[in-house]
Amino acid sequence: MKTYRICLLPGDGIGPEIIAEGVKVLDAVGEKYGVGFTYDEALIGGVAIDEMGEALPAATLAAAKASDAVLLAAVGGPKWDTTDPARPRPEQGLLGIRKELGLYANLRPVTIFEALAGASTLKPEVVDGVDLVIVRELTGGLYFGERERFYDEEGAGPDGGNGQRAYDTLEYREYEIRRIARHAFEMARKRRSKVCSIDKANVLETSRLWREIVHEVAADYPDVELSDMLVDNAAMQLIKAPAQFDVVVTENMFGDILSDEASMLSGSLGMLASASLGDGVALYEPSHGSAPDIAGQGIANPLAQILSVEMMLRYSFGMREAADDVLAAVTAVLDAGFRTGDIADASTPEDRVVGTEMMGSLVAEQI
């Protein structure tokens, strides 16, 4: 029997609850397709800080590297919020594992489930036909550049004395842009053959380099249509006419902002998954956070986590049929009217509002 080893990183907040449902669905897939999934659980984020003093313990990284794929739930919470640079922060776990595994391509698909079309705050005719994927560069830019804070005269300004100053560095290397651009063009070939590259070339030097390299790469993909858009305009177009986009490629920070903006087209972050790919082991996670306010109540929506399992099957294990099954199962459960609280509305009958475990079981049963 073919066996895959999956590193589970439940993390904080609702993490442990939703990852259990991801595992439930994986097990159902394994049974159906005669594939074995073994699990290796490790600490990341706030729980890792509490138990080990750091957000990404060495044992966690080793477990991730030894696995065939990593399934992460969510990290962070007010308990660990701090602006003190000396104290560890849960996000360092996430940023650390991205960097250490070389996960330079973050894919965030945005599609609208028919059954939830009304959930968007945008008019139905505007989100109709939205089917885009944001390809976000994930290991460069402002996230990983040099940063520092210090005191000097400049910090205080014209009034004199000393004041604080801080900087972060937005840096890109040609090869980093080249490989993410290739990724976007390859993806476009499997979709509607359109790439929109987002930058701020009228201001940033990194954006001008970005634009040049993306155009160089485009020469190898004459069958794919490339357009450039400034990030401020993109923030508008995503709301004005989102169906115009197929593959959107952009640098790390712009990708962070725009992919969260785009996620709202669907009406619920609870439905969106993401894949972070590199040249080795890949990582899959929901697009939403750890929702500490509802942790432990059994009401969190596990569907984004389950859809991250769908992406894992597709991209890491090449199990396309199984991935399609997961998608079909989620669609069927939604079409049958089942909702967790976050995606329920006034028209949802009370007996169709279900908790985390029930939602996971409903999907697993369909497989």
Added chain:
Amino acid sequence: MKTYRICLLPGDGIGPEIIAEGVKVLDAVGEKYGVGFTYDEALIGGVAIDEMGEALPAATLAAAKASDAVLLAAVGGPKWDTTDPARPRPEQGLLGIRKELGLYANLRPVTIFEALAGASTLKPEVVDGVDLVIVRELTGGLYFGERERFYDEEGAGPDGGNGQRAYDTLEYREYEIRRIARHAFEMARKRRSKVCSIDKANVLETSRLWREIVHEVAADYPDVELSDMLVDNAAMQLIKAPAQFDVVVTENMFGDILSDEASMLSGSLGMLASASLGDGVALYEPSHGSAPDIAGQGIANPLAQILSVEMMLRYSFGMREAADDVLAAVTAVLDAGFRTGDIADASTPEDRVVGTEMMGSLVAEQI
């Protein structure tokens, strides 16, 4: 007679057409209130590059400094687009004048004109009651930090050889954060007493400094409610529940992206103005660009330019009553059904679709 000297910067594209309507409205105000407005026109942006070889000629800066306020239309166009760092770009005019005049506070109000409520791509119940102002830091951050491009081994990556590298620097000084925060709190006092400060404190050192200083300033404004929000979440919340915001304060690049996103709540960028304030002469401009595709056709919407005149009257000349008149005039013209092409829809009768000059005259007549 009280006289104000206004520096006019028509710039590129539709700039000259719309600024003429701004002047028309100023003249109407001057007549009604017995105030004199004199105009001093100067070059900026692409036209300045064509005629003088640089986007912000010294004469333009001198004219701006000698004025009581600057009215700008728009700069830029495909003619001057370039990724070559050695060639001048129109945006340098805009960035240069912001820096030289010390215009550190950019105010972008977003309100919905009743008559245009249907124009938004968001559902009416979502944009209902939206009345927010984005206070964007305008002379710091990535826009003005050190940047460079060069070749080295790192640029090429693991494959070896040489490749390009580029960086931009996101820098903030304590006093820069302090003064923009004060501005936001003062503004909140005149509104609904709420400030939401947007940063990316879970990643950026500048954001952690930002958050600390904003909270320090907040201590002087116990009557104002302060909240923090991460920029990715803000990009979502602006679409999910925009009416929650009153005053939003943020750094330069986040402000660029979020204010354009927020502008879409109104359904049309053609209706939104902005004010850039510092310690001296202030600058007023529409939020939209130079729209080179429709330049010279007499169909551009002059209302954002006219509303920038409204802000000039209010903030630079303390003419609150006159500013209210301009706002009332625009509202009356819209209520009477008049539209330029960009804000017309299927329900607009053909005889109500008007050109740039006609729209300006209609507003001026109301004053």
